[in-house]
Amino acid sequence: MRRGRGWRRIQWMNAELDTRRIAAEFALDGAITDVRTHGGGLINDTFLVTTANRQQVILQRLNTQVFPHPEWILDNLRALLDHAARQDSHDLQLPALCRARDGRDYVTDNEGGFWRALEFIPDTRSLATLGNPEQAHAVGLALARFHRLLHDLPVNRLHTTLPGFHITPGYLRHFDDVLQDSVTGHSIALRDALEFVEEHRELAGVLERARTSGQLVQRPTHGDPKLDNFLFNRDGGQVVALIDLDTVQPGLVQVDVADCLRSCCNRAGESPADLFAVRFDLDMAAAILRGYLGEAREFLDSTDSEHLYDAIRLIPFELGLRFLTDHFAGDVYFKVAQPGQNLLRARAQFRLTEDIERHEGALRRLIESLAAA
Ligand code: ADP
Ligand code: GN1
Ligand code: MG
DSSP states (O other): OOOOHHHHHHHHHHHHHHHHHHHTTBOOSSOEEEEEEOOOOSSSEEEEEEETTOOEEEEEEEOTTTOSOHHHHHHHHHHHHHHHHHSSOOSOBOOOBOOBTTSSSOEEOTTSOEEEEEEOOOSEEOOSSOOSHHHHHHHHHHHHHHHHHHTTSOGGGSOOSSTTTTOHHHHHHHHHHHHHHOOOOOOHHHHHHHHHHHHTGGGGGHHHHHHHTTSSOOEEEOSOOOGGGEEEETTSSSEEEEOOGGGOEEEOHHHHHHHHHHHHSOTTOSSOSOGGGOOOOHHHHHHHHHHHHHHOTTTOOHHHHHTHHHHHHHHHHHHHHHHHHHHHHTSOSSOOSSTTHHHHHHHHHHHHHHHHHHTHHHHHHHHHHHHHO
């Protein structure tokens, strides 16, 4: 049956009413005056809620297909916030959890939805792309401050909220399974992407081999430090907060650094209008690494930095593989605005990987000189 515009409007109004009802279950200051969708994340649903007393909170429905135990996310967040509160001083704000009226810090709905609300950090902005190396330096510094804040939190205090996250060989196995069951015809774009994966199979295990042989250790990590999860002050000169803490779990700090670089140094974005515009911006990378490594001495040793280049090359490949798998699987994991977007995203990450490979010598020299400084 074809549904018209009127039907879609009713659906939208019902969804808005449901969201308001959920928001009202949190202990907010004043009556709710506005609820609107917010941000452009690919996994959860985010809303900005405003009350008559001008309180603002971020209300989120966590994606329970992706996070099998959403309550573990809150356990981790509490562990992280308590740990941060015990430090004498730290230079990074983290969003506090809002209580629900029943005293818990989450609300569930009748359809199995899992909701939580966070304090809105005011007077900030997130950037779509980095404007200059000073901003890049501020991002690197903030990520190092986050890692430093957490490095003495015993890693076994954290749940693994997302099993298999950033374990590249596991993504490759899943890709092979999905591809086997797929009936999609193979266009030139698809054939190129498949060929890229074939050429990079060996790369997939590079960090897992280092981890299982004991060269790299797991520590508390952010898991998703892409550019829009760094909140800048109004003039865009400093990072004041790091948000989107759902993937905080045991992992490799090298993966965080690499994920941050693949997001910040690709100024054409994740769904570029022109694939040929995708580049790895070496100047931005240098500024981020300078900010990060300058601050990270307390918890990084030389073996840690030796694996940085491998991680920087691996993570865009891994993300491309995840996007490509989702394209074959029917866009079941990453939200898309139109069909084919996950294929475009995959191709963009693969181009980024290629550009990183072109800069291998320069990147290795840069890391070595900054780590030795
Ligand atoms: P997602 O997991 O979907 O990426 P985020 O937690 O990153 O969701 O939130 C989406 C966007 O909402 C962010 O990029 C940011 O602009 C805004 N946002 C989220 N949390 C806060 C907060 N506590 N204070 C201010 N803005 C926030
Ligand atoms: C997802 O939730 P969001 O949009 O911040 C994904 C990340 C990817 C990112 C790519 C839990 O992050 O791993 O790098 O999309 N998060 C999860 O934009 O899978
Ligand atoms: Mg986000």
